[in-house]
Amino acid sequence: MGLLIKNAIIVNADKIWDKSQDILCEDGKITQIASGIASANHEIIDAVGKKVLPGLIDIHTHLRQPGREDKETIETGSRAAVKGGFTSIMCMPNTNPIVDNAMVVEFIIREANRVGLCNVYPIGAITKGQQDGELTDMAELKASGCLAFSDDGKSVLNSRLFRLAMEYAKMLDVLIIEHCQDPLLTAGGVMNEGVVSTRIGLKGDPGIAETVTVARDIEIAHYLGARVHLAHMSLKRSCELIRFAKSQGIKVTAEACPHHFVLTDEACSGFDTSTKVNPPLRSQEDIDAIKEAIADGTIDCIVTDHAPHTKEDKEVGFDGAPFGLIGLETSLGLTITELVHPRIIDLSQMVDRMSRAPARIVGLANKGEIKIGYDADITIIDPDKEWTVTKEGFVSKSKNSPFIGRKLKGFVEYTIFGGKAVYKA
Amino acid sequence: MAWKHKHLLGLEELSREDIELILETAKSFKEVSSRDIKKVPALRGKTVVTLFFEASTRTRISFELAAKRLSADTLNIAVNVSSTSKGETLLDTARNIEAMNVDAMVVRHSSSGSVLLLAEGLKCSVVNAGDGCREHPTQALLDMFTLQEKFGRIEGLKVGIIGDILHSRVARSNIWGLTKLGAKVTVCGPATLMPRGIEALGVDVCYDLKKVLKQSDAVIALRLQKERQQDRFLPSMREYSRLFGINQAKLSEGSDHLIVMHPGPTNRGVELSADVADGKQSVILDQVTNGVAVRMAVLYLVLGTKT
Numbered sequence: 140m141g142l143l144i145k146n147a148i149i150v151n152a153d154k155i156w157d158k159s160q161d162i163l164c165e166d167g168k169i170t171q172i173a174s175g176i177a178s179a180n181h182e183i184i185d186a187v188g189k190k191v192l193p194g195l196i197d198i199h200t201h202l203r204q205p206g207r208e209d210k211e212t213i214e215t216g217s218r219a220a221v222k223g224g225f226t227s228i229m230c231m232p233n234t235n236p237i238v239d240n241a242m243v244v245e246f247i248i249r250e251a252n253r254v255g256l257c258n259v260y261p262i263g264a265i266t267k268g269q270q271d272g273e274l275t276d277m278a279e280l281k282a283s284g285c286l287a288f289s290d291d292g293k294s295v296l297n298s299r300l301f302r303l304a305m306e307y308a309k310m311l312d313v314l315i316i317e318h319c320q321d322p323l324l325t326a327g328g329v330m331n332e333g334v335v336s337t338r339i340g341l342k343g344d345p346g347i348a349e350t351v352t353v354a355r356d357i358e359i360a361h362y363l364g365a366r367v368h369l370a371h372m373s374l375k376r377s378c379e380l381i382r383f384a385k386s387q388g389i390k391v392t393a394e395a396c397p398h399h400f401v402l403t404d405e406a407c408s409g410f411d412t413s414t415k416v417n418p419p420l421r422s423q424e425d426i427d428a429i430k431e432a433i434a435d436g437t438i439d440c441i442v443t444d445h446a447p448h449t450k451e452d453k454e455v456g457f458d459g460a461p462f463g464l465i466g467l468e469t470s471l472g473l474t475i476t477e478l479v480h481p482r483i484i485d486l487s488q489m490v491d492r493m494s495r496a497p498a499r500i501v502g503l504a505n506k507g508e509i510k511i512g513y514d515a516d517i518t519i520i521d522p523d524k525e526w527t528v529t530k531e532g533f534v535s536k537s538k539n540s541p542f543i544g545r546k547l548k549g550f551v552e553y554t555i556f557g558g559k560a561v562y563k564a
Numbered sequence: 565m566a567w568k569h570k571h572l573l574g575l576e577e578l579s580r581e582d583i584e585l586i587l588e589t590a591k592s593f594k595e596v597s598s599r600d601i602k603k604v605p606a607l608r609g610k611t612v613v614t615l616f617f618e619a620s621t622r623t624r625i626s627f628e629l630a631a632k633r634l635s636a637d638t639l640n641i642a643v644n645v646s647s648t649s650k651g652e653t654l655l656d657t658a659r660n661i662e663a664m665n666v667d668a669m670v671v672r673h674s675s676s677g678s679v680l681l682l683a684e685g686l687k688c689s690v691v692n693a694g695d696g697c698r699e700h701p702t703q704a705l706l707d708m709f710t711l712q713e714k715f716g717r718i719e720g721l722k723v724g725i726i727g728d729i730l731h732s733r734v735a736r737s738n739i740w741g742l743t744k745l746g747a748k749v750t751v752c753g754p755a756t757l758m759p760r761g762i763e764a765l766g767v768d769v770c771y772d773l774k775k776v777l778k779q780s781d782a783v784i785a786l787r788l789q790k791e792r793q794q795d796r797f798l799p800s801m802r803e804y805s806r807l808f809g810i811n812q813a814k815l816s817e818g819s820d821h822l823i824v825m826h827p828g829p830t831n832r833g834v835e836l837s838a839d840v841a842d843g844k845q846s847v848i849l850d851q852v853t854n855g856v857a858v859r860m861a862v863l864y865l866v867l868g869t870k871t
Contacts, residue, residue, distance in 0.1 A: 334761035338576075340676040340698030340736055343760065410677030455653050458675040458696065 141165035142558050143181035144517065147191035149509050152491035155190075162191065164515035164558035172511055184560060186519050189552055192490050193509050194226025194257075194516030196497040198287070199316075199370060199394060199442035200467065202228075202259070205246065206235025211447040211536045213247060217256040219445070219467040219535035221562040224551040226516035227258040227498075227506060228467075232269070233292040239264040239275045241283040248284050256561045257554075258516075260501070262316065265290045265304045271297050274304055281313055286501050289316035291370060292417075294352050296322060302359050309365040314501055316368045319352035319377070320344075320418060329458055331404040331419040339408055341457060344419050350376045357384040357391055366390035368500060371444050373399045373418040375428030382437045392500050393432075394442045397473035398464060398541065400429045406541060412453040412460035413541040416446070430483050433492060440496040441489075443470045447537030465535050468528075469542050475522050475549025486522065515558035524550035567865040571683045571690045574699035575740035583741055586861050587709050593864070594857035596633060606864055607636035610667040614640045615658065616693070617673040622828055622852065623693050623703070627670045630859035636667075654678060655685045662686050668867055671695070676733075689866040697731050703827050704737035706858040708745065710851050711782055714823055719746035724776040725767075726808055727786030727835055728757040728797075734786060734827045739765050752776045753786075753808055756797045773808055777818030784825045785810055785835040801834055811837035815845060823847050 144162040148155065149172070163171035163181070202216040211219075213230075220228045230247065232238030238247070244261045251259030263285035267273045269292065277288060288308060294317065295301040301317070308315045325348040330336050332343025353369055357380060360367045372378065372393050384391045398416060403423050406414040414420060432438040446463025453460045474493065478484045484492070498507030505513045528542045554562035565581050575583065596604055612631040614624050624640060631638045643657065658669065668689040671679050676696030683690040694700040711718055723742055729735045729751045742749050749767040751758065763769060770776050777783065788804060798804050810824065824836065824846045832838045840846060 332760050334764040337759035337761050338736075338765060340696050340733060342697075345760075410680050451653065454655060454681075456673070456675040456678040456681055458678075 141170070141181050142515070142555065142560065143176060143178055143183050144191060144519070145183060145185045146187040148186070148189070150190050150192050150486045150490050151508050152487055152495035155487055159187070162509065162517070164517070164555070167515055167557040169509060169511055169513050169515050172509070182560070184519070184553055189519050189521050190486060191509065192518045192520060193494045193507050194518050194554065194556065195224045195471065195493045196227040196503065196506065197225050197443050197445070197467065197470070198229040198440065198497045198501055199291070200228045200230050200445040201233070201447065201463070202230040203234060203447060204250070205243065209536070210449055210452070213250045213259060214254045215534065215536040216445070216467070217251065217254045217259065219465070219533070221256050221554040221556065222534050222551065223467040223469070224471045224518040224520060224554055225257060225467060226518065226554060226556045227260065227503065229260045229262050229287065229501065231289060231291040232262050232264040237264050237269055238262065239267050239269070241279050244280060244283040244285055257556050260284065260286055262291070263288045265295055265315065266300065269293065271295060271300065274300070274307060277307055277311055277313060281311055285313065287314035287316050287368070289318065289370065291316065291318045293322060294318055294320050298355060298359070301356070302363065305359055305363055305365040305367060309363060314366065314368050316370050317352070317356050318370050319349045319356065321348045321352050324348035324351065328419070329415060330407045331421050333404060333422060335404045335408055341407065346374045346376060346421065349374055349418055350380065353377045353380050357381070357389055360391055361387070361389045364390070366392070369393040371396050371399065371418060371442065372429065372438060373421050373425060375425045378428045378432035378437050382432070385437065392439045393437070394440045395429050395433060395438045396442055396444045397466060397470050397477070400426050400433070401473055401477050402541060410457045411541060412457055413464050413539040415457060415460050415462055416464050417462035430478060433478065434484050434488070439492070439500060441470065441474055441492045442497070443467050447535055448539045449537060453539050463539070465533065465537055465540050468533055468535060469540060469547065471520065471551060472526070472547030472549045473542070476547045479522065480548055515555060517555040518551060519553040519555070521550045521552055523548060526550050567868070570866060572701055572862050572866055573679050573683055573690065573692045575701045575704055575737050575744070576699065580744045583705070583708070583744060586705055586858065586865065587712060589861035589865060590705070590709050590854070590857040593860040594854065596860070597853070597856055602633050603635055604633065605635045607631065607634035607867060610636040610867055611665065612636045612638050612668045612670065612863060613661055613666045614638070614670040614693070615643065615661060616641070617643045618694070620672055620693070623672065626852070626855040627693060627859050630856050631863055633856070634860055634864060636863070655681060658682050658686055662688050668863060691862060691866060694733055697733050697736070699737045700733040701737050702855070702859050702862055703734050704741040705862070706851055706855040707738055707784060707825060708741050709854045709858050710825065710847055713850070713854070714847060715781060718742065721747040721781045722750070722779055723747050724750045724752055724780040724783040725786065726752045726773065726776065726783055726810070728788055728792060729753050729762060729786070730757045730759045731789065732786050734784070738784060739767055743767070750776055750780070754798060754804065757792065773810070774814060774817060777810070777814060777822060780819060780822060782823045782825060783810070784827070787827060787829065788831055788834050805834050809833070809835055809837065810840050812839045812843065815840055825851055828852070
C-alpha cells in the first residue's frame with residue numbers, strides 16, 4: 140500500500156508547477172506524478188491549497204547523543220526535525236564520545252534507524268578527539284557512513300593539518316566542513332565585537348576571527364584544487380570573500396543560518412543567553428549582505444546549526460552559558476517570513492537552498508527534488524499560514540530559542556519520509 | 565520627583581532626574597556620617613546582604629557601613645567562584661539567601677549582566693556593586709557626588725577617564741552618568757584597551773594624556789589590572805606608566821584647577837605616582853567618604869522607605 144498525495148502544487152528548485160498533480164509514493168520512492176491518479180487502496184493526503192516540496196535537508200545540526208542526552212537525543216532531535224519539515228539531517232561530531240571512530244558512527248545510524256523518522260547522517264571529526272592533532276581514519280569512517288567531516292565547534296587551527304585534511308578528503312571524495320573562527324582572535328569573546336559589546340561590557344568576538352579563516356581556507360582550496368564547505372557564515376566580508384573565490388572557480392560552498400539573517404547583536408543587550416551563539420549575531424549590514432548572498436547563490440544553502448542546551452546550562456549568566464540555539468523547528472518559518480515573503484528569494488530558490496543544494500553539496504543521490512524515481516521524502520507546507528513560536532510548542536528537548544513569542548508565516552503541514560507520513564500538524 | 569526603581573542595576577537605564585535625586589539624597593546622608601551618633605532609623609528592621617563573587621574590600625565595607633548607618637541588619641557573604649561554577653547556579657545561590665527574607669542584595673559578580681539575571685529571578689531589591697565590565701553605578705555616583713561638591717555643578721564639566729577603558733565598569737557607569745548630567749567626557753588610554761565604537765556612547769577618544777590633562781576639570785584614573793600585561797594588551801607596566809601614568813610633572817602642565825580621582829585601590833607608580841595620589845589635587849579620600857553617603861542614598865531609595 141502506497142501513499143497518494145492529491146492536488147499537489149509541486150515546488151522544485153527549478154520550477155513551481157502551475158497545475159496541481161497527484162504524487163504516488165511506493166516502496167519509499169516517488170513512482171508516479173500525474174493528474175488524477177486513481178486511488179487503489181492508497182493512504183491519501185489531500186494537499187489542496189498547500190505547497191509540496193522535496194523534503195528539507197539540514198546539513199548542520201547537533202543531536203547531543205551520545206553524551207548529553209539531557210539536552211537532546213537522536214529521537215527528540217528527529218522529532219524536532221520532522222516537525223520543522225526536514226527529512227534528512229546531518230549531525231555534527233562534537234558529542235561525547237566524539238564521532239572519530241566507526242563505532243560511534245554505527246551507533247548513531249542504528250539509533251536513527253530505530254527511531255525511523257528521518258535520515259540521520261553522522262558527520263565525522265577531522266581530527267581525533269577534535270584535538271587539532273592527528274587526522275581521523277577518514278576512509279573507515281566513510282565506509283561506516285560519514286559523507287562529510289568537520290571539527291565543528293571550533294576551527295582546525297593548525298593550517299598545515301587543515302591542508303592535509305583537505306588533501307586526504309579530496310582523495311576520498313568526502314566533504315570538509317570548516318567552522319571558521321580563529322580562537323586566538325576570538326580570545327574568549329561571547330558576542331560580536333562592536334558598539335553593543337562596548338556598551339554592555341561583554342567580551343567581543345571580532346569578525347576577523349571568521350574572515351581570516353575563510354580567507355585561509357579559500358587559499359588552501361585554491362592551492363589544492365580541493366573543495367571546502369564553510370559553515371555558518373555570519374559576515375558581509377565573508378560573503379565578499381566567497382563571491383570572489385567562486386568567481387575564480389575555487390571549489391568553495393557555504394551555508395548560513397536563519398538567526399544570522401534575522402537577529403543583530405542588539406538582541407544580546409538583554410543578556411538573553413539564547414542569543415549567545417557561535418559565530419555571534421552581527422550587524423544589520425551583515426544581515427543585509429547574507430540575504431543578498433543567499434539570493435545570488437554566493438551562500439549555497441541554509442542550515443539550522445540546531446544546538447540544544449538545557450535551561451540549567453543556559454541559566455548561568457551570559458559569560459558562563461554555552462553557545463548555541465535551537466533551530467530545527469523555526470528554520471522554515473524564519474526563512475519564509477524573512478526571505479520569501481519580502482521577495483528576496485522565491486519558493487523555488489528556497490527549495491534549492493534548503494533541499495537541492497545541500498543534497499548536491501554532500502552528495503545525497505535521489506534527494507532534493509520531487510521526481511519520479513527519487514526518494515519519497517516530501518514536505519507539505521502552507522507558506523501563508525501564520526503561527527507563533529512558543530516554548531511549549533517545541534518538541535526538541537531543549538527550549539533555547541531567541542524566537543519564542545515571534546510570529547512567523549510558513550507552516551509545516553505534513554512531513555513524509557520514505558513514503559510514510561511521519562509528521563502531521 | 566519620586567523614585568520608582570526597585571533595583572539599581574546601572575546608570576544606563578536611569579534618567580537625569582533619577583541620578584540627581586540620588587545625589588540630592590546623598591547630601592543629607594553625608595551629614596549623618598559627620599554626626600557624633602552616626603545612625604538614623606530609616607531602614608530599621610530591613611535586612612541587607614552583600615553577596616560578593618569577586619574580591620573587594622572597600623566597596624563591600626562602604627555598603628556595609630551605609631546599611632548600618634541606616635539601622636539595617638547586614639550580612640556579608642563572599643562566595644568562592646570555583647564552588648559555584650559546578651552545580652549550583654548563581655540564581656540558585658541568590659534564591660537560597662533570599663529565602664531567608666532578605667530585603668536587598670548588594671551583588672558583585674565577574675560576569676556582565678549577571679545582576680540583571682538576579683533582578684529578574686529574585687523578589688528582593690538588587691543593587692549592583694559591579695558586574696563584569698558592564699556597570700559599577702555606585703562608584704560613578706560617588707564620583708559625580710564628589711565632582712558636584714568640588715565644582716558646584718556637573719553640567720559643562722570636562723572630565724577625562726584614563727586607562728583600561730575596555731575592561732572598566734567604572735568607566736562605563738561614569739560615561740552614562742556624566743553625559744546624562746551634561747558633562748563632556750574624554751576617554752584616554754592605550755588603543756589596545758579602547759573598546760571598539762566607544763564614540764557611540766557620546767565620548768571623545770584621545771590618546772594624548774597631556775592634552776587631556778590640559779583640557780579637563782577632572783580626571784578619573786582607572787586601576788590597571790596586572791594581568792593586562794600577561795594578556796598582551798600592554799608591552800609592559802613601565803611603558804604604560806610612561807604614556808598614561810599621571811605624575812607631578814605631567815600634572816603641572818595640566819589645567820591649574822584640575823582634580824584627580826581614582827576608584828581605588830591605586831597601583832602607586834603605575835596609574836598615579838605617590839606624590840599625585842597624596843597631593844593637593846587628589847580627592848581620592850573624599851571619594852571614599854562620599855561613597856558611604858551615596859550608598860546610603862541608594863539603599864534608602866530602592867527600599868522605598870519614607871522618612
